[in-house]
Every structure is written in C-alpha cells, then in structure tokens.
Amino acid sequence: NAGVMQNPRHLVRRRGQEARLRCSPVKGHSHVYWYRQLPEEGLKFMVYLQKENIIDESGMPKERFSAEFPKEGPSILRIQQVVRGDSAAYFCASSKNKNTEAFFGQGTRLTVV
Amino acid sequence: QKEVEQNSGPLSVPEGAIASLNCTYSDRGSQSFFWYRQYSGKSPELIMFIYSNGDKEDGRFTAQLNKASQYVSLLIRDSQPSDSATYLCAVNGDGNQFYFGTGTSLTVIP
Numbered sequence: 001n002a003g004v005m006q007n008p009r010h011l012v013r014r015r016g017q018e019a020r021l022r023c024s025p026v027k028g029h030s031h032v033y034w035y036r037q038l039p040e041e042g043l044k045f046m047v048y049l050q051k052e053n054i055i056d057e058s059g060m061p062k063e064r065f066s067a068e069f070p071k072e073g074p075s076i077l078r079i080q081q082v083v084r085g086d087s088a089a090y091f092c093a094s095s096k097n098k099n100t101e102a103f104f105g106q107g108t109r110l111t112v113v
Numbered sequence: 114q115k116e117v118e119q120n121s122g123p124l125s126v127p128e129g130a131i132a133s134l135n136c137t138y139s140d141r142g143s144q145s146f147f148w149y150r151q152y153s154g155k156s157p158e159l160i161m162f163i164y165s166n167g168d169k170e171d172g173r174f175t176a177q178l179n180k181a182s183q184y185v186s187l188l189i190r191d192s193q194p195s196d197s198a199t200y201l202c203a204v205n206g207d208g209n210q211f212y213f214g215t216g217t218s219l220t221v222i223p
Contacts, residue, residue, distance in 0.1 A: 048210050
C-alpha cells in the first residue's frame, strides 16, 4: 500500500532553469495539496487540486508557478525561471475526500544555485 | 484570514512525563482537526485526527477538541526521547485547504 510518492527527492537547478516536481497520491486519493517549507519555518499552502481541476491556488505566486493534476499520471508543480528564493522543501499531500485526513510525501528539496 | 495559532516553544518535558500541546483556530466553521509530527529534515507525519467535540485516544496520544472555545490539544503520555519533534496543528474548514500552525517544538529530556 504505497503512500504519497514524490520525485525527485533532491533537485538542483541553476537560476533561470525550470523545475518540475512530481507527486503521485495514495491510490484512490483524488485530492492533492502542495505546500512549501523554508528551514525552521511552517508549512505554507500553495495549491489544492482535484483530478483535472485547480480548486484553490490562493497560495501560489501568480508568475512562474503552475500546477496540474491530470486525469492520468502524477500531479506536477512547475516553477519556471527559478530564482534563489525558490530554494525550499516542497511537500505534496493527498486525501481521499475533502475534510478527511491528508498524508504527506517525503518532499522534494529544491536548491537553486 | 483563517488562522491557526500554536505556541512555538520550545517545550521541554522529562522522560515519562505528560506533554501538552495546544492550538487555537479562528474559523468557527472548521470541521476537521489534525496533529502532525515532523522530525527535523523529514516530512510531516499524521498522528491524530479528530472531528467531534471531546477526547480521542490512540495509544499514548490523546486529542481533545472544544469547538465552542475553538481549541484543540494533544496530550502525549509517558513521553519518550523519540517524541522530540515539531508538532503541527492543522484545521480544515471549507474543504479547500488545510491551515497549519507554525508548530510547537517538543524536547523530551532523558
């Protein structure tokens, strides 16, 4: 019974490159949440998606960031033209229904050099 | 603005004692409440969830919810050094996202 799978675990990108972070939810879960965490700080909500739909993207910067959760395949968080300030841990969580418990993946640590 | 407040700590308790972690939330419409544990450099791990007023026990952990006071707490009995971590309170009201507190750092002293 696989949990939430995120890959890659570590990602290094040069300034200006694109970063693609993938999240495969728990089997049977159709709700996906993306969070960002800086060292010694709390989890900052970015976006909430259901299959093929963005439900709430209020925490995601309007420029350079986008997310999708296609009918088939993992959810993708895409960061274009990365800057040093994008360096952080990005966590994905999934839940079966809204309001029910969510489980986190191991995260992707993005480093922009 | 929906807020979840936690004391940042650090909270230190001796091994074997009861650790009490507290959380308040601003949205009266909140329906679901969760406690996560996060070790340094790791991802959050769900340890308890509670939906109804009252207490819910699971092993050494007890979650307490008081919706009238907008308060949720986590008690850890017989605290162990392995319980040393940051504990995150999360609240879900309208189903759109989980609102997290900034976490309480707990250290259990052997």
